[in-house]
Amino acid sequence: xxxxxxxxxxxxxxxxxxxxxxxxxxxxxxxxxxxxxxxxxxxxxxxxxxxxxxxxxxxxxxxxxxxxxxxxxxxxxxxxxxxxxxxxxxxxxxxxxxxxxxxxxxxxxxxxxxxxxxxxxxxxxxxxxxxxxxxxxxxxxxxxxxxxxxxxxxxxxxxxxxxxxxxxxxxxxxxxxxxxxxxxxxxxxxxxxxxxxxxxxxxxxxxxxxxxxxxxxxxxxxxxxxxxxxxxxxxxxxxxxxxxxxxxxxxxxxxxx
Amino acid sequence: xxxxxxxxxxxxxxxxxxxxxxxxxxxxxxxxxxxxxxxxxxxxxxxxxxxxxxxxxxxxxxxxxxxxxxxxxxxxxxxxxxxxxxxxxxxxxxxxxxxxxxxxxxxxxxxxxxxxxxxxxxxxxxxxxxxxxxxxxxxxxxxxxxxxxxxxxxxxxxxxxxxxxxxxxxxxxxxxxxxxxxxxxxxxxxxxxxxxxxxxxxxxxxxxxxxxxxxxxxxxxxxxxxxxxxxxxxxxxxxxxxxxxxxxxxxxxx
Numbered sequence: 421x422x423x424x425x426x427x428x429x430x431x432x433x434x435x436x437x438x439x440x441x442x443x444x445x446x447x448x449x450x451x452x453x454x455x456x457x458x459x460x461x462x463x464x465x466x467x468x469x470x471x472x473x474x475x476x477x478x479x480x481x482x483x484x485x486x487x488x489x490x491x492x493x494x495x496x497x498x499x500x501x502x503x504x505x506x507x508x509x510x511x512x513x514x515x516x517x518x519x520x521x522x523x524x525x526x527x528x529x530x531x532x533x534x535x536x537x538x539x540x541x542x543x544x545x546x547x548x549x550x551x552x553x554x555x556x557x558x559x560x561x562x563x564x565x566x567x568x569x570x571x572x573x574x575x576x577x578x579x580x581x582x583x584x585x586x587x588x589x590x591x592x593x594x595x596x597x598x599x600x601x602x603x604x605x606x607x608x609x610x611x612x613x614x615x616x617x618x619x620x621x622x623x624x625x626x627x628x629x630x631x632x633x634x635x636x637x638x639x640x641x642x643x644x645x646x647x648x649x650x651x652x653x654x655x656x657x658x659x660x661x662x663x664x665x666x667x668x669x670x671x672x673x674x675x676x677x
Numbered sequence: 678x679x680x681x682x683x684x685x686x687x688x689x690x691x692x693x694x695x696x697x698x699x700x701x702x703x704x705x706x707x708x709x710x711x712x713x714x715x716x717x718x719x720x721x722x723x724x725x726x727x728x729x730x731x732x733x734x735x736x737x738x739x740x741x742x743x744x745x746x747x748x749x750x751x752x753x754x755x756x757x758x759x760x761x762x763x764x765x766x767x768x769x770x771x772x773x774x775x776x777x778x779x780x781x782x783x784x785x786x787x788x789x790x791x792x793x794x795x796x797x798x799x800x801x802x803x804x805x806x807x808x809x810x811x812x813x814x815x816x817x818x819x820x821x822x823x824x825x826x827x828x829x830x831x832x833x834x835x836x837x838x839x840x841x842x843x844x845x846x847x848x849x850x851x852x853x854x855x856x857x858x859x860x861x862x863x864x865x866x867x868x869x870x871x872x873x874x875x876x877x878x879x880x881x882x883x884x885x886x887x888x889x890x891x892x893x894x895x896x897x898x899x900x901x902x903x904x905x906x907x908x909x910x911x912x913x914x915x916x917x918x919x920x921x922x923x924x925x926x927x928x929x930x931x
Contacts, residue, residue, distance in 0.1 A: 556755035
């Protein structure tokens with residue numbers, strides 16, 4: 421009886437620990453296979469196109485509107501004590517340190533992470549992954565490693581775009597619409613935003629790229645149970661990746677800044 | 678020269694508390710078509726996955742071409758897998774590639790042949806399975822029967838010694854199923870490779886089998902030529918054969 425209660429309490433915990441361990445193993449395996457010859461460069465490029473290039477429009481729209489709303493909100497706050505000139509600094513710091521990397525990663529999770537889980541999940545249930553193994557080819561090398569590498573490389577690049585259009589959006593709203601002094605906007609921004617703010621944001625983005633791709637690939641790779649299983653894997657991939665990104669965002673930020 | 682392509686010795690496999698394979702013994706002859714027949718969910722696919730190292734047995738040995746494979750590591754297993762080709766139940770073509778790239782894929786990954794040589798091999802294989810002018814098509818544009826043909830071409834492309842077929846005629850209409858059976862028979866006659874087929878389609882398989890093994894309750898209960906199986910007195914075999922007869926129709930008799 422006491423064993424029953426103990427197992428009820430501990431089995432979800434055990435499942436969680438096991439899942440985290442398996443995700444970690446998948447990451448290590450993808451590193452191991454990704455760095456072994458023959459390199460699958462064309463696979464990585466194909467994924468870079470899918471994860472990176474095809475996400476640009478979504479990242480630009482998200483970034484520019486976030487920058488715009490940041491300018492609008494902070495303008496109304498700063499105006500109360502006559503510090504409108506700091507709007508540029510606020511927008512730039514928020515975008516580079518926080519919102520650029522986080523929003524970009526969340527958008528890419530929704531767009532590309534879900535697609536990774538669905539694609540690998542479908543390959544699992546239609547035995548395409550088994551077919552690779554039977555051909556004496558390692559599926560982690562062909563399917564997972566290119567996606568992890570591509571995400572690791574593309575997320576910082578997308579974040580740079582997001583940072584840039586975010587600040588541009590902030591500039592348009594603050595200077596052109598709300599009449600903040602252009603010199604103050606740019607000067608204060610250049611003065612207070614350090615290069616580390618940008619770097620650290622990009623490092624975070626690279627981390628998030630690994631997180632979202634490993635988790636999404638893991639969920640897809642071990643899909644069970646037909647079409648329903650693929651649906652479940654896709655949902656879990658997006659939810660687990662997003663939550664993990666936000667948790668790691670706090671951890672990384674507290675370590676870096 | 679060993680005349681057995683595969684020796685399966687006392688294989689046991691359970692999933693949790695469910696015993697799926699309970700002491701399988703089977704010797705599969707080289708250059709013949711061996712069909713393993715059993716009920717759906719009766720462990721046929723599990724047995725086949727053992728042959729190619731996708732599953733490891735709880736107990737027992739599997740010898741392929743004189744090597745015991747259950748104790749091998751992934752790298753050694755991959756060398757064994759290169760002797761195999763496999764046609765999956767739903768063909769398992771890569772949906773991201775067209776027909777040509779699907780068939781060419783094992784060649785590109787495992788050989789150093791030039792694109793020109795690859796092209797001529799792929800075209801020959803596709804011709805052997807009766808396909809022309811489909812190289813640019815994507816798998817989603819093909820019918821079930823055509824997909825199986827492409828799958829067979831891909832399984833044959835590296836010229837493997839042993840080809841495995843997982844339910845080759847399931848999910849096909851009877852006419853297409855017949856053409857696939859004929860194709861299996863024809864390619865085997867031509868290439869003289871070892872074919873191992875698992876199926877529950879007893880009627881269709883009797884047309885192509887050199888040897889038939891009946892899998893029942895986790896064991897091989899009967900093993901022989903189709904002629905011998907038809908005259909079996911084994912209860913499980915008789916029951917399976919009864920299910921294929923249609924009263925009043927001569928065609929129902931096996």
